[in-house]
Amino acid sequence: MARGKKIYEGKAKILFEGPEPGTIVQYFKDDATAFNAEKKDVIDGKGVLNNRLSEYFMVGLNQIGVPTHFLKRLNMREQLVRSCEIIPLEVIVRNFAAGSMSKRLGIEEGTQLPRPIVEYCYKDDALGDPLVTEEHIAAFGWATQQDMDDILGLALRVNDYLSGVMYGVGIKLIDFKIEIGRVYEGDFQRLVVADEISPDSCRLWDIETGQKLDKDVFRRDLGSLTDAYAEVARRLGVMPKNSGPSKPTLVN
Structure with a gap:
């Protein structure tokens, strides 16, 4: 093609x-x-x-x-x-503390969170993809309140799916990030999961051994x-x- x-x-x-x-x-x-x-x-x-x-x-x-x-x-x-049309946000879903959350909040890596926590980062490499709140998102017009409700719903459904699939093969889904895009069909707009879902965008640990099966292997020179x-x-x-x-x- x-x-x-x-x-x-x-x-x-x-x-x-x-x-x-x-x-x-x-x-x-x-x-x-x-x-x-x-x-x-x-x-x-x-x-x-x-x-x-x-x-x-x-x-x-x-x-x-x-x-x-x-x-x-x-x-x-x-x-x-x-x-x-990509919404300029990284949508991060965390099931266990790791990475930047552990550093920010002083929580030991691997600590199970009381519930999945959804965070948002503004997509801008020059700024280091800073963490933002729904207040920032609304104020700067990156997404509407209806968009945010839909994004949250999509993120949690993706989390349910990925967690189940990974658990079935002995892998713990620590966290992941997705991007959301707007697709226009005539006057109708809907939101879709875009970009990619891969070990580049997820933290994956072996349930039995804790071995890392994601990009932290590269980040931390683990093999x-x-x-x-x-x-x-x-x-x-x-x-x-x-x-x-x-x-x-x-x-x-």
Whole structure:
């Protein structure tokens, strides 16, 4: 399938015009970044794994009635998605304290929270994606109150789905972030889960051992990032159980 001209290149993906109006081709890169791109590397096979894992999660969400921008996977590194207007927020759902929450509030990593906590960050790399409140969001017109109600509902439904899927394969969903986009159909607007859902955007710990199976492996120099992501893919059945971690063979 032919892709059009490049629209945008981010830290982990490149977006191209799609073959039909209202579509985009999303290409997954092997680049890994952390600490607002202060730490960088190229991890062979990372883009392939994230493409397939994001497909797995987006298809699963679509099947349970949670709308996403995902249309279909095109090849090992590309997927076709619906064009949407991204709301400039990172929506973070936390089930256990970790990362910046632990640093901000002095809570030991791994502490279970009394309930899922939803946080919002303003998407701006130059500012370090600062934490914002619903007051900021309303005051600056990034989203309406109805949007925020819908975003909260979507985020908690994604959390229910991901938590269940991960628990079923022995993985604890610590936290994750998603982006939300607006899709326009005539005069009608609806919100969809956009961007990607992958170990790049989730914290995933093995339930038994606490082993990290997410981008913290790269952030904290804990071993092979590809091995960690491949382990998640194997457990979910996206990769054959007997495949070697260095050169992933993905299930069609």
